[in-house]
Amino acid sequence: MKNTLTRPLLLTAALAGSLSLYSLTSRPTVAPDPNNAGLKLPAGFGALVVAETGGRARHLAVTPQGNIYVKLNKPKDGKGILELKPNATGKATVSGGFGSYGGTGIYAKGGYLYASSDEDVYRYKLDAKGEVTNPTQPEKIVSGLLNRGEHESKSIVLDNAGNLYVNVGAYSNSCQVKDREKGSMGRQNCPILDSAGGIWQFRADKAGQTYGSGTRYATGLRNVVGLDWNAQNNQLFVMQHGRDQLHDIFPAMYDTKQSAELPAECLYEITKGANAGWPFLYYDGLTHKKMLAPEYGGDGKKLADPKYLEPAAAYPAHTAPDGLLFYTGTMFPEKYRNGAFIAFHGSWNRAPEPQKGYYVVFQPFKNGKPSGQWEVFADNFAGSAEKVASGRADHKPCGLAQGPDGSLYVSDDKAGTIYRIVYNQK
Amino acid sequence: MKKYFALLAVLALTSAPAFAQKKPAPKATAKAPAASASVLKGKAIYTQYCLTCHQADGLGVDGMNPPLAKTDYVLGDKTRLITVLLNGLKGVEINGEDYHGVMPSQAYLTDQQLADVLTYVRGNFGNKASAVTVAEVKAVRAAGKK
Numbered sequence: 001m002k003n004t005l006t007r008p009l010l011l012t013a014a015l016a017g018s019l020s021l022y023s024l025t026s027r028p029t030v031a032p033d034p035n036n037a038g039l040k041l042p043a044g045f046g047a048l049v050v051a052e053t054g055g056r057a058r059h060l061a062v063t064p065q066g067n068i069y070v071k072l073n074k075p076k077d078g079k080g081i082l083e084l085k086p087n088a089t090g091k092a093t094v095s096g097g098f099g100s101y102g103g104t105g106i107y108a109k110g111g112y113l114y115a116s117s118d119e120d121v122y123r124y125k126l127d128a129k130g131e132v133t134n135p136t137q138p139e140k141i142v143s144g145l146l147n148r149g150e151h152e153s154k155s156i157v158l159d160n161a162g163n164l165y166v167n168v169g170a171y172s173n174s175c176q177v178k179d180r181e182k183g184s185m186g187r188q189n190c191p192i193l194d195s196a197g198g199i200w201q202f203r204a205d206k207a208g209q210t211y212g213s214g215t216r217y218a219t220g221l222r223n224v225v226g227l228d229w230n231a232q233n234n235q236l237f238v239m240q241h242g243r244d245q246l247h248d249i250f251p252a253m254y255d256t257k258q259s260a261e262l263p264a265e266c267l268y269e270i271t272k273g274a275n276a277g278w279p280f281l282y283y284d285g286l287t288h289k290k291m292l293a294p295e296y297g298g299d300g301k302k303l304a305d306p307k308y309l310e311p312a313a314a315y316p317a318h319t320a321p322d323g324l325l326f327y328t329g330t331m332f333p334e335k336y337r338n339g340a341f342i343a344f345h346g347s348w349n350r351a352p353e354p355q356k357g358y359y360v361v362f363q364p365f366k367n368g369k370p371s372g373q374w375e376v377f378a379d380n381f382a383g384s385a386e387k388v389a390s391g392r393a394d395h396k397p398c399g400l401a402q403g404p405d406g407s408l409y410v411s412d413d414k415a416g417t418i419y420r421i422v423y424n425q426k
Numbered sequence: 427m428k429k430y431f432a433l434l435a436v437l438a439l440t441s442a443p444a445f446a447q448k449k450p451a452p453k454a455t456a457k458a459p460a461a462s463a464s465v466l467k468g469k470a471i472y473t474q475y476c477l478t479c480h481q482a483d484g485l486g487v488d489g490m491n492p493p494l495a496k497t498d499y500v501l502g503d504k505t506r507l508i509t510v511l512l513n514g515l516k517g518v519e520i521n522g523e524d525y526h527g528v529m530p531s532q533a534y535l536t537d538q539q540l541a542d543v544l545t546y547v548r549g550n551f552g553n554k555a556s557a558v559t560v561a562e563v564k565a566v567r568a569a570g571k572k
Binding site: 056073074149150152173178179180181182184245247248348349351352390391392396414 | 473475477478479481482483485487488489490491514516517524526527528529530531534
């Protein structure tokens with residue numbers, strides 16, 4: 001008797017509770033993990049581990065239905081792309097995989113999923129449920145992209161006019177006659193730039209394009225892993241990985257401390273034909289100057305030719321920006337809208353100085369331009385300050401994606417964790 | 427050749443007790459300072475030329491620069507190891523992981539410096555392999571120049 005009475009009462013109470021919650025937030029609240037997945041976040045934000053993939057999760061894409069596709073650097077059990085299906089708690093389950101190739105790039109837009117190996121770009125059709133319909137027979141959009149084993153990853157993004165942008169990194173640190181060899185000078189006019197060290201543009205909807213048929217969109221970029229299209233000013237932005245080893249190569253000009261702090265990792269605003277100046281210069285983020293590279297006659301003081309593109313913003317040296325995302329969601333507070341999130345994979349080239357990075361940065365934007373000081377948004381992927389300093393991080397953030405509700409997803413290519421960052425404060 | 431060394435080793439071992447009564451202590455003390463001086467020199471060379479890429483703990487960088495701890499490249503064939511330092515190395519798979527970093531030639535180091543740093547690497551980071559001698563480096567360098 002008692003049971004039959006209380007049950008409907010409880011049910012009504014629960015219904016009323018969830019309804020009032022729903023009307024307050026106007027969207028279902030995703031509960032963060034009790035420890036925010038180990039991350040340190042600004043007040044009001046929370047994080048949860050969406051899934052542990054166990055693979056080297058590079059970039060990721062989230063469809064409008066909330067399905068997550070993760071590109072693995074190396075196929076796991078023969079699958080280079082993992083498919084994750086969301087469940088009611090906001091987490092997700094690995095439901096399958098396809099694509100026998102490793103790689104970095106993956107991007108969803110206009111009912112298609114694009115993914116890259118280190119040589120090719122493929123396109124898969126997504127159905128109304130956000131599921132890939134042709135996992136074993138993708139269209140090959142671009143083939144034969146240059147891969148010489150250094151800076152080999154091919155990151156991809158689409159604009160709103162049906163174009164695909166692909167990074168082809170320079171197969172060199174600083175275009176020396178002998179790559180990374182102490183004292184070796186730069187190759188005249190750097191012939192590497194003829195075929196690498198920039199961004200290539202292709203049609204996004206045309207199968208069978210070759211490397212040679214693409215348009216050289218930008219040059220003088222050593223290696224870009226994070227890139228995104230800014231819809232506000234309709235422009236491409238890229239994060240360059242700055243050159244390594246100033247001290248190792250030119251010990252008389254740079255001590256180990258200078259070498260750890262130079263050069264800055266740079267954000268560039270790209271227009272067609274832009275030239276960011278690699279390998280002839282590097283950017284000193286402390287003095288805000290473009291410096292002539294020592295391989296090309298620089299001495300740590302001489303300035304570079306001013307004709308080269310000025311960075312839009314600069315960040316600590318060697319921290320390896322691997323993911324860039326313009327936030328267009330409404331879940332996060334107003335200040336984040338149209339600003340950029342940048343995933344810094346973390347440094348190695350600051351040794352013997354302590355390493356740095358392993359965090360996601362927020363760069364405020366105004367009217368499509370960086371505006372104001374960047375700040376660390378999500379920290380402690382490494383697990384502790386000691387693990388940051390030694391470079392032995394537990395997790396290394398790599399890819400960024402925005403969910404349909406405005407959640408920020410972060411992939412980690414060290415342990416394969418997929419994070420989701422949410423904002424729950426009213 | 428191997429058998430011959432094995433035989434020598436057996437002989438040395440079996441005859442060891444005879445010597446043990448007389449000279450082991452002075453021998454050990456005479457050798458120890460020389461070895462540790464070499465290790466110190468090896469460590470200094472490692473710090474100056476190798477540490478940026480292979481890191482202070484010798485564990486390298488994921489996907490880029492190979493680890494030096496407990497790998498066949500370091501513990502195995504000395505000729506191959508010396509050749510890596512003389513010629514550099516690019517793109518290698520170690521224990522199932524790919525490494526894409528570019529190692530430049532370190533041939534500008536002297537035979538003594540190469541022997542010292544390799545001896546240090548083979549005896550640190552959890553490694554316990556035999557020393558590399560100047561003669562071994564010299565031989566590999568000479569063979570490479572032919």
